[in-house]
Amino acid sequence: MTDVAARVAAGGLLAGPVVVLLSGGRDSVCLLDLAVRLAGPVVALHVNYGLREAAGADEAHCRALCSRLGVPLEVVRAGDPEGNVQAWAREVRYAAAERLEGAIAVGHTATDQAETVLYRLVASPGRRALLGMPARAGRVIRPLLELTRAETTAYCEVRGLPWREDASNAASARGRLREVLALHPAAEANVARTLAQLRDEAAVLDALIDVDADLTTLPPALARLTVQRIAEPAPVAEHIDAILALAARGGTGHVDLPGGLRVTVEYGRARVARREGAVAPSVRLGVPGRVAWGEGEVSCEVGAFAIADGTLDAAALAADLEVRPWRPGDRMRPLGLGGSKSLQDLFTDRKIPREERHRLPVVVSDGDIAWVPGVATGERFRARGDGPRVRLTWCLDSAADERRDRRDPRPGGRPPAQDQGDG
Numbered sequence: 212m213t214d215v216a217a218r219v220a221a222g223g224l225l226a227g228p229v230v231v232l233l234s235g236g237r238d239s240v241c242l243l244d245l246a247v248r249l250a251g252p253v254v255a256l257h258v259n260y261g262l263r264e265a266a267g268a269d270e271a272h273c274r275a276l277c278s279r280l281g282v283p284l285e286v287v288r289a290g291d292p293e294g295n296v297q298a299w300a301r302e303v304r305y306a307a308a309e310r311l312e313g314a315i316a317v318g319h320t321a322t323d324q325a326e327t328v329l330y331r332l333v334a335s336p337g338r339r340a341l342l343g344m345p346a347r348a349g350r351v352i353r354p355l356l357e358l359t360r361a362e363t364t365a366y367c368e369v370r371g372l373p374w375r376e377d378a379s380n381a382a383s384a385r386g387r388l389r390e391v392l393a394l395h396p397a398a399e400a401n402v403a404r405t406l407a408q409l410r411d412e413a414a415v416l417d418a419l420i421d422v423d424a425d426l427t428t429l430p431p432a433l434a435r436l437t438v439q440r441i442a443e444p445a446p447v448a449e450h451i452d453a454i455l456a457l458a459a460r461g462g463t464g465h466v467d468l469p470g471g472l473r474v475t476v477e478y479g480r481a482r483v484a485r486r487e488g489a490v491a492p493s494v495r496l497g498v499p500g501r502v503a504w505g506e507g508e509v510s511c512e513v514g515a516f517a518i519a520d521g522t523l524d525a526a527a528l529a530a531d532l533e534v535r536p537w538r539p540g541d542r543m544r545p546l547g548l549g550g551s552k553s554l555q556d557l558f559t560d561r562k563i564p565r566e567e568r569h570r571l572p573v574v575v576s577d578g579d580i581a582w583v584p585g586v587a588t589g590e591r592f593r594a595r596g597d598g599p600r601v602r603l604t605w606c607l608d609s610a611a612d613e614r615r616d617r618r619d620p621r622p623g624g625r626p627p628a629q630d631q632g633d634g
């Protein structure tokens with residue numbers, strides 16, 4: 212076994228049935244070959260977004276490769292892009308993969324990880340942004356996260372596996388980030404080591420948080436983390452300094468957050484609540500996932516990893532949404548089905564494995580199920596024409612998931628109890 216294959220095997224992620232998301236690029240080509248060698252059964256999924264001129268050639272490449280490796284390939288043709296094209300593309304491929312059996316493997320490498328962290332460093336404040344992509348988040352696995360792009364390239368060359376180059380990468384932000392990484396020969400390894408340290412430290416710090424503490428008595432680092440915990444899953448990072456300044460001044464005051472939330476500070480203690488008259492729905496978490504919300508078309512993601520999002524009719528939604536785990540007996544009227552159906556049957560139709568079902572957030576509006584990510588949208592909540600919309604994004608938070616898994620090593624984490632989505 213080559214060194215690369217031995218290292219990936221040692222990671223233990225490539226075992227059992229796997230759906231490989233195959234773009235045709237070197238990383239996912241390398242991943243597919245390793246999956247064939249180490250896991251099984253393997254199926255590949257390629258999404259033809261039809262956006263680049265080379266899309267047809269990419270698809271043909273994936274078809275030829277899969278037939279050479281003896282891997283069944285599913286090709287999905289995407290419709291017209293909506294909103295942020297990257298987020299839309301990601302949603303399309305995960306939604307397609309969710310319908311297939313097995314772990315969903317993507318080809319992110321240590322190089323992608325380093326690029327992601329560098330990008331987040333400049334694009335969004337807060338330490339969560341710097342924790343990087345997790346090796347496992349729900350059904351999604353990243354078996355190549357410890358390999359550099361140089362290593363996946365060498366692997367493909369040695370194994371005689373052709374790949375497709377994405378010419379648009381060089382000119383993109385990604386291309387520029389690559390130039391930054393090229394400044395140091397051990398860039399990816401250094402970022403990976405820093406990430407591992409940050410995650411360990413984050414776990415220690417998280418254990419120190421007391422949401423009832425007087426913020427003015429805490430060291431600044433702990434005060435910031437406390438505010439973050441109190442406001443989660445609201446996007447609070449940009450507002451923490453204002454909240455702490457308010458606490459330091461004493462007395463009472465408030466800071467408004469996007470999504471209709473308000474952080475009130477009273478004698479050093481912060482609380483978060485829905486702003487009176489705010490139109491955006493509030494959400495409470497009931498599963499080990501996160502839902503973020505926005506007003507109108509503004510979408511807002513919280514957590515390390517956006518897994519699915521849905522756009523619903525704001526006029527049909529209650530001002531307060533309950534987000535809870537699935538309960539036996541739950542029924543809904545899914546879009547396009549013309550009748551009511553049990554969630555259990557919908558899970559079976561969508562091939563959602565039993566152990567994953569309790570992880571899915573069920574979004575309930577006035578007693579009616581409005582949305583279950585990756586499963587269904589309620590008929591009456593369908594976003595219409597140009598009416599007001601609410602966009603919900605379900606994100607897994609790597610840090611929270613890892614903590615939870617440490618507390619409860621059972622597959623799938625702890626059962627759906629009164630979890631309020633810790634951070």
Ligand SMILES: Nc1ncnc2c1ncn2[C@@H]1O[C@H](COP(=O)(O)OP(=O)(O)OP(=O)(O)O)[C@@H](O)[C@H]1O
Binds near residue numbers: 232256257258319
């Ligand atoms: N069109 C697609 N169809 C299926 N999966 C895809 C597609 N595009 C990307 N992916 C998956 O998402 C991962 C990350 O996407 P990204 O855009 O970083 O990859 P890429 O540069 O196009 O290709 P690669 O990572 O394979 O070299 C890929 O490794 C692959 O697993």
